[in-house]
Amino acid sequence: MENNSSSTPADFPEATSPAEMPVAPESGNAATGFAPRTDLSHLSRHAEAIRQELGKVIVGQQALAELLLTALLADGHVLLEGVPGVAKTLTAKLLARTLSVPFSRLQFTPDLMPSDVLGTSVFRPNKAEFEFRPGPIFASIVLIDEINRAPAKTQSALFEVMEERQVTQDGTRYPMPAPFIVLATQNPVEQEGTYRLPEAQLDRFLFKLNVGYPTVEEEVAILQGHHAGFGGTPLDAVRAVVSAEDLQKLREQVRRQHVEPKLLEYIARLVGQTRAHKGLYLGASPRASLALLNGAKALAALRGRDFVTPEDVQYLAPMVLRHRIQLTPEREMEGGTPDDVVKQILQQIEVPR
Amino acid sequence: MFCGPLARTGRGRLAAGLLVLGLLGAGGSPQPAAAASRPTAAADSVPRLAPDRTAALRLRRPQPDRLRELRQQRDFQYVEVKSELSAWDLFWARFWRWVAEALETPSGRVAWEYGVYVFLVLALGFAALKLMQVDLTRAFGRAPRRAALNYDTETEDLHALDLETQLTEAEQQRNYRLAVRLGYLSVLRQLSDKGLIRWQPDKTNHDYLYELPTGPLPEAFRELTRQFEYVWYGEQDDLTAEDYERVRTTRQAFQRRLVPTRHAA
Numbered sequence A: 001m002e003n004n005s006s007s008t009p010a011d012f013p014e015a016t017s018p019a020e021m022p023v024a025p026e027s028g029n030a031a032t033g034f035a036p037r038t039d040l041s042h043l044s045r046h047a048e049a050i051r052q053e054l055g056k057v058i059v060g061q062q063a064l065a066e067l068l069l070t071a072l073l074a075d076g077h078v079l080l081e082g083v084p085g086v087a088k089t090l091t092a093k094l095l096a097r098t099l100s101v102p103f104s105r106l107q108f109t110p111d112l113m114p115s116d117v118l119g120t121s122v123f124r125p126n127k128a129e130f131e132f133r134p135g136p137i138f139a140s141i142v143l144i145d146e147i148n149r150a151p152a153k154t155q156s157a158l159f160e161v162m163e164e165r166q167v168t169q170d171g172t173r174y175p176m177p178a179p180f181i182v183l184a185t186q187n188p189v190e191q192e193g194t195y196r197l198p199e200a201q202l203d204r205f206l207f208k209l210n211v212g213y214p215t216v217e218e219e220v221a222i223l224q225g226h227h228a229g230f231g232g233t234p235l236d237a238v239r240a241v242v243s244a245e246d247l248q249k250l251r252e253q254v255r256r257q258h259v260e261p262k263l264l265e266y267i268a269r270l271v272g273q274t275r276a277h278k279g280l281y282l283g284a285s286p287r288a289s290l291a292l293l294n295g296a297k298a299l300a301a302l303r304g305r306d307f308v309t310p311e312d313v314q315y316l317a318p319m320v321l322r323h324r325i326q327l328t329p330e331r332e333m334e335g336g337t338p339d340d341v342v343k344q345i346l347q348q349i350e351v352p353r
Numbered sequence B: 001m002f003c004g005p006l007a008r009t010g011r012g013r014l015a016a017g018l019l020v021l022g023l024l025g026a027g028g029s030p031q032p033a034a035a036a037s038r039p040t041a042a043a044d045s046v047p048r049l050a051p052d053r054t055a056a057l058r059l060r061r062p063q064p065d066r067l068r069e070l071r072q073q074r075d076f077q078y079v080e081v082k083s084e085l086s087a088w089d090l091f092w093a094r095f096w097r098w099v100a101e102a103l104e105t106p107s108g109r110v111a112w113e114y115g116v117y118v119f120l121v122l123a124l125g126f127a128a129l130k131l132m133q134v135d136l137t138r139a140f141g142r143a144p145r146r147a148a149l150n151y152d153t154e155t156e157d158l159h160a161l162d163l164e165t166q167l168t169e170a171e172q173q174r175n176y177r178l179a180v181r182l183g184y185l186s187v188l189r190q191l192s193d194k195g196l197i198r199w200q201p202d203k204t205n206h207d208y209l210y211e212l213p214t215g216p217l218p219e220a221f222r223e224l225t226r227q228f229e230y231v232w233y234g235e236q237d238d239l240t241a242e243d244y245e246r247v248r249t250t251r252q253a254f255q256r257r258l259v260p261t262r263h264a265a
Helices: A041-055 A062-073 A088-098 A114-118 A152-164 A216-228 A244-255 A261-276 A286-302 A310-321 A329-333 A338-348 B010-028 B032-037 B040-045 B064-072 B087-104 B106-131 B136-140 B163-172 B176-193 B205-209 B216-232 B241-264
Strands: A077-082 A103-107 A119-124 A129-134 A141-145 A166-169 A172-175 A181-186 A205-211 A280-282
Touching: A041 A062, A041 A088, A041 A244, A041 A286, A062 A077, A062 A088, A062 A181, A062 A205, A062 A244, A062 A286, A077 A088, A088 A103, A088 A141, A088 A181, A114 A119, A114 A152, A119 A166, A129 A172, A152 A166, A205 A286, A205 A310, A244 A286, A261 A286, A261 A310, A261 A338, A286 A310, A310 A338, A310 B205, B087 B106, B163 B176, B176 B216, B176 B241, B205 B216, B216 B241
Parallel strands: A077 A181, A077 A205, A103 A141, A141 A181
Antiparallel strands: A119 A129, A166 A172
């Protein structure tokens, strides 16, 4: 479990500040009077459909939904952190339900073994040979609940599958289905029976999202919804609106987003500054630069643009960097958080324009 | 043999005679009482040998070769070999001897007494500077420690740029994308000069948008920002003269709006 987690504020209450508010699609290319070069209407339609399905059950949390969609389009894994009862697991399950792809859920426990996750080879006496029985990781959307309750041995089993989208067992490689996304949840307040995730694994998550408490108005809406009843379990209210093939096409579109060369330099400077910052003893890796780039491209597409702006990069920087950097003990004792350092770094680098 | 010197005098002779008698009485003859208590038959059965007073002692001497051989063996060498001190050890031995001698002098004793306090003060000062994260390397004229990756954060001084000249040049060269950028920068400078925004290199265009006072300006600036972002970040290198004219018109209209703002202020 990460020490700074409990002091880290949620991403979403302050996401209502003007700069972080999602920009409506019509404010993109069409509004400038120029003909858009890329037709993003298909992507916007699918994104809106997913948002609407999630909105049937989840009250508020629009920014969380947008970031989950961003990760979905950027082909990245997401680590959701929040206190118990803020709908982390429910949100992940609902997102999986909006996609018509195989879904699997894993409850991580201290006695979980790597073979319980990846699968194991069993001997078939009739064929006199070993046969690989795939584990629950073989699904398109894998929800790992309470990921920090499994020890490092089990965590390390996820390294290959999360990065290379394959499992190697007995010398044979088993590719994962496309898409393959890990949505993991963890609880920041409990110390008993939890393990800190290895840095190598944290680096494999595109975003770490801090899920906070709802506002009073949102909580009233939650109560009203439950009081009225969903007509069954909350999951029944949500239906699949995007297929695996659709998602692949949307991802292709995201990959073709325009990124001005100065913005690439801006991303490299931001990430590079984490390696030179005095308050950090571990900076972010080049994988973080790639994550920031891919995330910014997906976010820009979701906001109706076929190009990335510095706002996209700045908005995603805390989510991409906070779990990839390590504070020095001095900074930690001063009460600093990774988000503070990221904010400081953002203030040090000139926005390209 | 031992009676010889004493027997020379009369008193000596008497003492020697008494000693001989004493010796004979103590061990030389059997005790009558003890002899009477022993059974006679048993006493007769034990043969008695007369003492061999003629046998001479023969000394056994070890062979010289064997002695020499044993002496050469390491186990029989009881003298410890003194280890030879290296030059470095000798230096330190001399140094510490010199220190000890120096401290024994009156001035040395004073230096030792106050030197401890000076050292403690220096150590406390160093610890305090480290806690305050003061870069001590500058104090000794050395360059400060630099990070492995030195990303310089040089900023473009908006107010030092000759934007009007560059803008005219870009328009003449039909580099419309650059012209849109320079036009937008001139608007930002104008806003900054009028105190409507606070220019900071790390701020985004939307940060400036939300700094503008309420009224018609934010919406006009939003439109201008959209056009700039679309052209500059969207890499619109093939912008036509008509497209650019539309952008320029929007910009000039915005800049005209800023004039009454100045008068009002």
